[in-house]
Amino acid sequence: MTDNQNAAATCLDETRFDVMVIGAGIAGAESALKLGxxxxxxxxxxxxxxxxxxxxxxSKVFPTLDCAACITTPKxxxxxxxxxxxxxxxxxxxTIHRNGDRHFSVQLKKKPRYVVEKDCTGCQECEAVCPxxxxxxxxxxxxxxxxxxxxxxxxxxxxxxxxxxxxxLCGACEKACPSGCIDFTQKEQQLQITAKSIxxxxxxxxxxxxxxxxxGYGRYKNVIxxxxxxxxxxxxxxxxxxxxxxxxxxxxxxxxxxCTGSRDHTVGNxxxxxxxxxxxxxxxxxxxxxxxxxxxxxxxxNIRAFGKGYNEFYLQAxxxxxxxxxxxxxxxxxxxxxxxxLRFEDIATGKVTEREHDLVVLSVGLLANPAIVKxxxxxxxxxxxxxxxxxxxxxxxxxxxxxxxxxxxxTATGPMDIPDTIMSAGAAATETSSYLTRLS
Amino acid sequence: MEKKERTIDIIKQERKVSAEVLEERKIxxxxxxxxxxxxxEGPKTIPQVAAETKLSLPDTTYFMMVLFKFxxxxxxxxxxxxxxxxxxxxxx
Ligand code: SF4
Ligand code: SF4
Numbered sequence: 001m002t003d004n005q006n007a008a009a010t011c012l013d014e015t016r017f018d019v020m021v022i023g024a025g026i027a028g029a030e031s032a033l034k035l036g037x038x039x040x041x042x043x044x045x046x047x048x049x050x051x052x053x054x055x056x057x058x059s060k061v062f063p064t065l066d067c068a069a070c071i072t073t074p075k076x077x078x079x080x081x082x083x084x085x086x087x088x089x090x091x092x093x094x095t096i097h098r099n100g101d102r103h104f105s106v107q108l109k110k111k112p113r114y115v116v117e118k119d120c121t122g123c124q125e126c127e128a129v130c131p132x133x134x135x136x137x138x139x140x141x142x143x144x145x146x147x148x149x150x151x152x153x154x155x156x157x158x159x160x161x162x163x164x165x166x167x168x169l170c171g172a173c174e175k176a177c178p179s180g181c182i183d184f185t186q187k188e189q190q191l192q193i194t195a196k197s198i199x200x201x202x203x204x205x206x207x208x209x210x211x212x213x214x215x216g217y218g219r220y221k222n223v224i225x226x227x228x229x230x231x232x233x234x235x236x237x238x239x240x241x242x243x244x245x246x247x248x249x250x251x252x253x254x255x256x257x258x259c260t261g262s263r264d265h266t267v268g269n270x271x272x273x274x275x276x277x278x279x280x281x282x283x284x285x286x287x288x289x290x291x292x293x294x295x296x297x298x299x300x301x302n303i304r305a306f307g308k309g310y311n312e313f314y315l316q317a318x319x320x321x322x323x324x325x326x327x328x329x330x331x332x333x334x335x336x337x338x339x340x341x342l343r344f345e346d347i348a349t350g351k352v353t354e355r356e357h358d359l360v361v362l363s364v365g366l367l368a369n370p371a372i373v374k375x376x377x378x379x380x381x382x383x384x385x386x387x388x389x390x391x392x393x394x395x396x397x398x399x400x401x402x403x404x405x406x407x408x409x410x411t412a413t414g415p416m417d418i419p420d421t422i423m424s425a426g427a428a429a430t431e432t433s434s435y436l437t438r439l440s
Numbered sequence: 441m442e443k444k445e446r447t448i449d450i451i452k453q454e455r456k457v458s459a460e461v462l463e464e465r466k467i468x469x470x471x472x473x474x475x476x477x478x479x480x481e482g483p484k485t486i487p488q489v490a491a492e493t494k495l496s497l498p499d500t501t502y503f504m505m506v507l508f509k510f511x512x513x514x515x516x517x518x519x520x521x522x523x524x525x526x527x528x529x530x531x532x
Binding site: 128131132133134142143144164165166167168169170171174175182183184185221238239240241243244245246247248249250293338 | 446447448449450451452455457458461462464465468469485486487490497498500501502504505506508509510515518522523524525
């Protein structure tokens with residue numbers, strides 16, 4: 001059931017659930033779907049305006065090069081339409097208390113959309129008249145959006161919302177909306193619910209390379225992150241093609257800097273992010289398709305192509321002409337024309353070398369997203385040494401956490417790729433179901 | 441549909457618009473106008489528009505891509521060197 005239908009059915013009055021899933025990315029959606037199919041009543045809580053997490057924003061997935069949206073959208077729609085699943089978007093979990101042996105009491109904070117969900121048709125007339133533009137976070141700031149906006153084309157629910165902090169309060173949207181659904185009187189709501197069990201599927205944060213000063217991210221316009229390149233390659237991209245942000249030029253010498261913020265003690269993230277080698281390899285293949293004349297160089301420490309079909313995928317990129325260079329980039333400097341000089345030790349020759357590129361993509365790593373621990377008030381949700389949710393019984397029961405009745409799914413446990421995330425979410429659903437059976 | 445009272449007037453009593461939002465809106469309007477004016481003469485690349493508007497290259501790229509997103513300008517063709525696209529005003 002979408003927020004839209006929720007409002008219609010006054011599901012906000014619904015307060016008792018078998019499971020609350022925190023985070024509606026692909027792991028949360030998968031766990032919710034599995035449990036919903038088993039007949040459990042599930043509440044899916046998402047802080048963003050759309051469900052689908054980061055996967056819904058990707059171009060294609062490795063190693064099959066399937067369209068990410070084509071996989072995510074049906075799953076997301078199925079979740080949204082499922083009769084046993086209630087979804088609250090724009091909602092954060094504030095506190096979780098244990099309420100006897102069998103329940104958790106949860107306080108939720110639901111932010112106003114300033115749009116009556118059940119009446120919005122997604123027509124975007126409001127966007128057309130809004131005079132304000134502000135950075136579009138769903139395009140990783142490469143372009144802008146209006147103050148009233150639908151987050152992205154395949155957002156679910158596909159309903160407008162108003163970014164009140166950037167709104168000029170001109171009222172043009174309210175005047176233009178054909179269904180009269182804009183409502184500036186909406187207020188933040190506090191919701192109280194109970195759930196017998198909880199799945200933490202809060203995912204990961206992307207490493208922000210601004211902290212690695214020598215790479216120049218934030219200062220040099222043509223140094224972008226892999227997520228920005230992902231958007232440039234997606235069908236719903238911010239530009240009309242892959243272009244340099246400095247001057248709109250079609251790049252012809254593109255470099256990837258692997259392990260940006262991964263395997264690096266100096267930035268506090270000593271572990272491998274598991275996906276960067278392969279998503280960069282995927283992007284290299286897509287770039288060679290989009291820009292057949294471009295040279296793509298990938299600077300790496302080691303290639304970690306550990307999954308099914310991954311090594312073959314890496315070899316395929318090499319066969320297509322991707323130039324893999326063993327050597328970690330020491331420093332990037334910018335030339336006046338926006339080109340970038342990469343300085344590195346070429347491991348093959350043992351020499352410090354400099355090469356010029358016109359666009360640099362930083363293959364950023366994954367970081368833990370541990371904010372949810374603060375919500376647990378009576379018991380502590382233990383984290384591991386690098387702040388991912390601790391799995392005390394990793395081999396026998398990987399979804400178990402330090403709190404009975406609370407399970408974990410997907411990248412909340414550590415970096416992983418999409419197939420492993422889906423499997424982890426399935427495992428969390430199974431363990432939750434078995435716990436609920438024992439409880440009853 | 442029955443006519444609803446406009447709710448914008450209610451929120452205006454509670455909230456103030458920040459100076460930053462107003463300033464950004466001004467910058468956007470000014471740049472949009474300048475770019476659209478230059479493109480009235482015919483299709484141009486981003487560096488050509490930057491040279492005529494005196495905006496920086498990154499700002500020109502950003503604002504032209506915003507105009508592209510919102511359908512004010514469209515891609516016309518690619519230059520001879522296959523480096524830059526020409527953009528033109530969308531025919532309304
Ligand atoms: S009231 Fe706010 S959101 Fe609506 S059109 Fe004006 S600036 Fe945009
Ligand atoms: S104009 Fe109204 S109905 Fe159309 S997208 Fe905006 S809020 Fe929704």
